[in-house]
Structure formats: structure tokens, C-alpha cells
Amino acid sequence: MLVLNSKTSDEPKKGLYSGETKDGEAEGAGKEIFANGNSYQGLYKNGNRHGLGLAVFNSGNSYFGEFKNGYRNGHFHVIYANGRIYAGDFKDDLRHGYGVETYPSGEKYSGQFKSGEWHGFGTVTFPSGRIYRGVFENGNLKEDDKHCSFNV
Secondary structure (H helix, E strand, O other): OEEOOOOOOOOOOOEEEEEEEEOOEEEEEEEEEOOOOOEEEEEEEOOEEEEEEEEEOOOOOEEEEEEEOOEEEEEEEEEOOOOOEEEEEEEOOEEEEEEEEEOOOOOEEEEEEEOOEEEEEEEEEOOOOOEEEEEEEOOEEOOOOOOEEEEO
8 A cells, every 4th residue: 555645754755555554544553665765664543654653764864753643743762874862852843842962972962942943941061071051042052141051
């Protein structure tokens, strides 16, 4: 069965589906495999990814978490091909809410995200041990005495 309503980005819209169906739609547990090597295994509802699932991309990125109506909505654990790791909340396919992101360089951000960007209170820990705590807006830190502090 071809799934025509795949909404997660970085994939073609049609995949080879194997699993449970209802009225010709993916429903329950199933697996999609795409011609480009991407795959998804997990739960479906009304033809959409809905519930726990694992998406693995040919780029080397993988997402495990809660899909709702075809979108990443809920808690996810993401491993990127470049070694970056994110564990936290998603809303409408973007990091949104609380999360922890670790970079291959050893830097780590823990705090709030909004629409995929660091936004709100957060802490950045550098490999040297230096720590920044403060407020971020749209991915940029607010560098003033009112909103941030550094620990060297």
C-alpha cells in the first residue's frame, strides 16, 4: 500500500507500507520504506504517523518519539549524523518547549525552545567548564546584567 499523506519533512510523499490498515489507510502498527532509503516504523492513525515511532533518514539522522497527525508533537530523542543530540519537546515538527541539546564539541544547552530556536531561560555549558545562564530570544542571548550571568 502506498501512503500518500506522509508529512515529516525530508521525505518523498509516497512510501511502501507494510502493516495494519483500516478502510484502505494505515492504522495501528506499521512500517514505511521510501525509495531514497528513509524509513519509519511505528503507529498510525487515519493514514498518518500517530503515536510512538522511529524515523530514520538516509542522511544519518534519526527521530524517536511521539507523532500526532503526521507531525512531531511531543517528546523526542533525536540523533543527528553530525553527532549532535537533542532530547526534548517538539511542536508542529519544531523543537518547542523544554529540551537538552548536546553538540559534538562538548557544548550543551538545556532550556526552553520556541519554534526551533533557543528562546526563554536556558543554560549553556562549555567544555572548559564555563557556564552561561540567562534569557535567549529567537536563538540569540540577551547580554545584559538583567538577563544573564557567566560562571568562568
